[in-house]
Amino acid sequence: MARVLGLVNLHSSPNLGEIVKNRSFAALTILGRYSFVDIPLSNLSNSNINTVGILVNRCPRSMIKHMDNAMIYTNNTKLGKTIICYNEQYANNNLYNTDINNILENEWLIDEGKYKYVVIAPSHIIYSFDFNKVLEEHISLKSDITLLYKRINNAKNNYIDQDIIDIDSDGNLIKISKNLGVEDEVNVSMETYIINIDKLKSILRFSHETSKFFSLKDVINYICLTTKVNTYEFEGQIRIIDTLESYMKTSMELLDMNLAKEIFRDDWPIYTKTHDTPPAKYLNNAEVSNSYISNGAIIDGKVINSVICREVEVKKGACLNNSIILSNAYISEDAKLEYVIVDKGAKIIHVKELKGTKEHPLYVGIGDVI
Amino acid sequence: MGKEMVALVLAGGKGTRLEGLTKKTSKPAVNFGGKYRIIDFVLSNCANSGVRQVGILTQYESVELTNYCSSGHHWGFDGSNCQFSILSPRQKEDGNHWYEGTADAVFQNLDYLESIDPEYVMILSSDHIYKMNYDKVLHFAIKEDADLVITCLEVDEKDVSRFGILTLDENYRLKTFIEKPKESTSKMASMGIYCFKYKTMKDVLNKLSKEIGTLDFGKHVIPYLLNKNKRVFGYPFYGYWRDVGTIESLWRANMDLIDDDEALDLYNHFSGFKIYTEDTKSLPQYIGSNASIKNSMVNQGSIIYGKVTHSVIFDGVEIGEGTIVENSVIMPGVKIGKNAVIKNCIISPRLKIKDDRIVNDGNKIVLINN
16 A cells, blocks of 8 residues: 555544643553553554654653664564654644644645555544455545544443544535434544545635644535535444543443453554563462563553553452552552552552542653652 | 674484484474474574674475575565675585584585685574573683684483583683593583684584585584694583483473573563564464463464463464363464363374373373374
């Protein structure tokens, strides 16, 4: 797929609060081992899309750090590349800091003349997908724009505030709106687009002339009144992370191996950075059930329904329930944690009981000693 | 360190006593410690000691090993100023030449060494498990203006007949060297790690090969150097060092990682002396609801529903519900069904074990190979 450019769009990433204070959402850990950005990058790479730009909206440090060996996402490191695209001039101006302005700032990438199509994917909507399937349809229908969506049947209580789309009988986009929980059956936008490069260029110009605050979604929503925007129904599993609660919920749902193996497929690997940590070690008092444990962890306590990242230590008598412990954290003896997210390098030493709820997980910040 | 030193890693051996494990692969490529291969230790030592030129001498069943070593990137040898070469036996103008022993293998690659023209050459065996800073050996060699430094360690009296035994004077200068003596007053055994002054080595190998033919370090080279009163020294090593030449010793060294924290100090985040290896593209390990794991090491990608005690589990291993694994080493990709019993064994890679099977209820450590 030499003629396809990939863009990972972080501009619509959710604000999960404290946990993304110093990092981009895309750099946050999922399942103890990956960063969210690994998922779209691997989907693109596995689809043979070799050159990818990451549209970073904020906290570029966390992305640059994670991407220090970007070669792992590229099939051929001479033919392909992974580039961090950042919009320096609007970095501190939320209204102007849009995906459209970021692409314009880094327009050289799409101007290279090599590409005919662009695949744009977010990092907070996770799924496993071979983009060639939608590209084939996009090309055969001679579409200019194709938007991926997932049909769901429980939207009254789920996916609230997510973008949903109305489509006509020919499968063309009518409008994008918010899910207010009125109906159960809706089409959730996956914020994943296939766009012809010439169309993208004209969208960029049009958008700039219409409103400098427009995001890609705004433009698509605007132009679908006059232009055909094709849609493509995605059949597989998706999960959308938009709040700390849904981060927790998705992590817990993925403890179901059957679901996990649909997003993290054996034949569709997710690439990530290695830290060369030894295998996890279980000591004499370890009691682990229904959990993910990452390498380098040393477990001597009780871990239930939890996700343990790299090089975490859980001491004897400690008990973790429904919690996410990020890398290098330390859980001292007899500490009891329930619905807690412990960020990297934090140490739970003096406080022996921490309790959040499913809806409001407790958060312990990076490196905090409590 | 730069071009001061080249490391030659002897990786051509068959490892006959490892039975079926080395049927289709060479001993250095045999899996070890849940995540590693035996050769990772010597190559990580090289990387951590600042060695930048590494040649791997392969011969027996080298496909898997060559694939694994590829560009040396697992150990960082793809960096600038590094040179990483796989040196296999080759056809030459005067005929075909297999490597006939260690010194002969080095002799046949003098042209490779000549192209780099180092001050010192480190000859390393690739079938031992240990951590060592070769830079210290090099500094010792430079300080003593040594022609050869042999690293050695003290062994039990009953084991002297298995090693080349050194006697040293108070300045660590070599007085005598006897290959596999029936008994000896000295218990200092050669570790098969030689740091040669390149010029001396080149001259000696060239001279002796004309007189003797097939060369051996212990039998020919060291006695010759002693005879000529060259500056040969011993360098005592006091850390953890294991030869894993047999099924029993391979199993034992795996268990050492569980039983003895100090042995290889793998979990010390601050030592800066990591062992590097391949990163498999797999999820973190998943531990099921009714699983139990104690006193064990488990690598990413494994899925465990059974009961694991005092065992080392490699990547991609699946252990079914009700299955008991005790005192065992389960190599990569092994799938074990439900309600099986596995005790005191090494299970070779990718083996499938059916439900309800009882594997080795005896106390002798065995390799399960088919």
